Amino acid sequence: MYKSSFVVFLLLFFCGPLLAQQASIAGKIMNEKAEPMAGVSVVVLGNTSGVTSNDSGRFVINVRSGRAIALVFSYAGYQTQQLRFLLNPGEQENIFVRMEPGRSELTPVEVTSKKDRREAGLVSINPKFITQNPSPITGVESMIKVLVGSNNELSSQYNVRGGSYDENLIYVNDFEVFKPYLIRNGQQEGLSFINPELVRNVNFYNGGFQARYGDKMSSVLDVQYKKPTAFKGSAYVGLLEQGLHAEGTAAKSKVTYLLGVRNRNLRNLLSAQETKGNYQPSSNDLQAVISYAPNKKWQLDMVGNLSSTRFDLEPQESQQTTSVFTSQFAANLGLDIFFTGKEVDKYNTRMLGLSATHQVNDKLKLKGMLSYFNNKEAENINIAGSYLFGERDFDKASSTFGLIANPLGAGVFLNYARNELDVQVLNATLKGSYDKGQHYWQFGHSVERNTITDALNEFEYQDSAGYSLPNNAGPLLVFRNLKGDATIEAWRMNGYVQDNIAFKKNNGLNLQAGLRYNYNNLNNELLLSPRVGVSYTPLQWKRDVIFKGSAGLYHQPPFYREMRRPDGSVNTDLKAQRSWQVSGGLDYAFKMMQRPFRLSAEAYYKNMWNVVTYDIDNVRLRYAGENNAKAYAYGVEGRLFGELVKDAESWLSVGFMKSMENIDGDFYHDYYNRNGELITANTQDQVATDSTRMDVGWLRRPTDRRINIGLFFSDYLTTNKNFRVHTQLLYGSNLPYNIPGSVRYRNALEIPSYFRVDMGFSYLLVGGDKSLRRSHDPFRNIESMLLSLEVFNLLDRANTISYALIKDFDNNSFAIPNRLTPRLVNIKLTVRW
Helix, strand or coil, X not given: CHHHHHHHHHHHHHHHXXXXXXXXXXXXXXXXXXXXXXXXXXXXXXXXXXXXXXXXXXXXXEEECCCCXXXXXXXXXXXXXXEEECCCCCCEEEEXXXXXXXXXXXXXXXXXXXXXXXXXXXXXXXXXXXXXXXXXXXXXXXXXXXHHCCCCCCCCXXXXXXXCHHHEEEEECCEECCCCCCCCCHHHCCCCCCCXXXXXXXXXXXXXXXXXXXXXXXXXXXXXXXXXXXXXXXXXXXXXXXXEEEEEEECCXXXXXXXXXXXXXXXXXXXXXXXXXXXXXXEEEEEEEEEECCCCCEEEEXXXXXXXXXXXXXXXXXXXXXXXXXXXXXXEEEEEEEEEEEEEEEEEEEEEEEEEEEECCCCEEEEEEEEEEEEEXXXXXXXXXXXXXXXXXXXXXXXXXXXXXXXXXEEEEEEEEEEEEEEEEEEEEEEEEEEECCEEEEEEEXXXXXXXXXXXXXEEEEEECCEEECCCCCCCCCCEEEEEEEEEEEEEEEEEEXXXXXXXXXXXXXXXXXXXXXXXXCCCEEEEEEEEEEEECCCCCCCEEEEEEEEEEEEXXXXXXXXXXXXXXXXXXXXXXXXXXXXXXXXXXXXXXXXXXXXXXXXXXXXXXXXXCEEEECCEEEECCCCCEXXXXXXXXXXXXXXXXXXXXXXXXXXXXXXXXXXXXXEEEEEECCCCCECCHHHCCCCCCEXXXXXXCEEECCCCCCXXXXXXXXXXXXXXXXXXXXXXXXXXXXXXXXXXXXXXXXXXXXXXXXXXXXXXXXXXXXXXXXXXXXXXXCCCCCCEEEEEEEEECCCCCCCXXXXXXXXXXXXXXXXXXXECCCCEEEEEEEEEC
């Protein structure tokens, strides 16, 4: 007996630690019909033996604890499953395994495309950076601003190579999308159409785009949404924006769906501006993409969007300050305004797109598209203000510190608007491609009907020091008045044919040559736009360099805003703005610090005629409504992409540009008295005896920003990669600012350079491989959970967006800058599953 006890003791002493190191996994295995599967092999990865499931589909297997292991489930005719575990000593894990019937699968391969390197002006944006970029305006546009520059962090609008925002094309899943037209301030914009959580691919052409794209003169943003393969989703909550998205498949993967809901409220951001008041901005949207593929040759798609934006403002007061230094005057000038009244703006957008894609055979592919876009806008403004203008006291020891101690001017004003706009666009398109080996043909034709109905009624009254402006001895006049009612109906036809040629296999030469046509019955204008792009890769070079270039004609038929004159009348005879453009550059891929980098550089020239001039007031464009100018723009752009920090991609973009315009009939007269002295505003009662005609000549365009610098930088802690930092830096040199309606004082003012730094700190709370989590882990189904802290305008720089023109008691004019947003902190939590 004692011998038996001694043997048991020895077994427990030596084998006990080994048994304690073991854990077990038990479970049940089912097939696609939820029926138990017997005889399924369950093996620890790396071992040759294991267990099999019994008739009820159950199994139990002992595994090593304290280290990661993988179980492999296999059965003839079914896909092999692999699950990973990390168990504690003595722990038992219970699981459920569903086996799927085997089917032919494509072997995953990594494809490296050089499309974005070969095509002139093309920049491909990795979608994962879109949600990482710290910016008050989240989304694709915030990344584009790193490439082309910005002058307003509240707006998703951007200017490319000297063009206005209306010169840019935007496509989502091949459907052209539009933005509201009456918006006058960035804070009114609300959400961008593009939902960043739904994005799969982003191609941005900042010039030299091909004939297959539409009729604009500056850029193309081509966005493709995801194609779901499994159920996934995300949700985020922040101080400025909240959102939810879900994606998945149904009907044995024949149906896929993509849904997104967003809400934005910039009240916290706007409440920090110079104009204090009760801000109630809200914007929300719902987007859906549903696809049905009954077989390999057909696919039906639906893209829908409902968006609503409302901007309510009851301004109370505003305090603005600027410094003026001249040979005769030096002071810190202030403008205090006290408001009454209210502004209520509504912008509602509806969009529905249907498409059917048919793969006729291995070479021919056709796609039919039908889309409807409707935008209803309403502006209701009735705001009165009284102001005091003068020198502000900055002596902290003074009892009038912060107040205007030396008044120079006073007055009242009234802004009134009752504007309504209804835009409807119905489009039918047939497009396709034909692959003929060395030649890849693309073609398309569209018919579009535009219906625009508007009723504009707005005026601005100004009274400075008791005198109504403009000063007139007769009837009382308002300072500015816009009134008009119009209904515009237009039919447009456009199309293209394009050949993409790869000359002789592996010789490195590619050519895209195409012709685009456009006709509309509004002014009966037929436009033909030949365009060509070329790329060449010297295969004999050891360095990976691609040379590329483009040339072509680019036309922009008038839409709504270009036809509207400053007085509210509509010029339906307006002709298309036209340009010819050339560009050339290179793309160089290399390694530095044993990490991949890319350097892209491009020079361009744009010659424009039939130009419709415009002025920019905040984000609103005021067009002349006439083809009254010619213009040009030229410059060079360079971009560096790479991992300045290993496994963290960064961008640097630098651009130099000059854009000028010459307006027809832009001359004025200088008048002189009998003593040969120039008659100024203060001496207009003198008799003019002589005059000189002054021709203005070439002037800077409103978007003439000579230098643009953008930086997106990523970094992380070397000791903990879960903690990351993303920085966005934007710099743009000064811009000209035109006095509205003045020929003499066009380009009279200058908006100082725009400089802004936004920084985001993030920590990955939950991440890694889900299969390593325990069954009772509350986050076992969560892909990742990210907590972000964003600091907008880190340096708290007061950037200028526009000017308020104020007259003093002597009728001298002063420009008081309107500032953008100060420093602000945002917190956001993002969960993905």
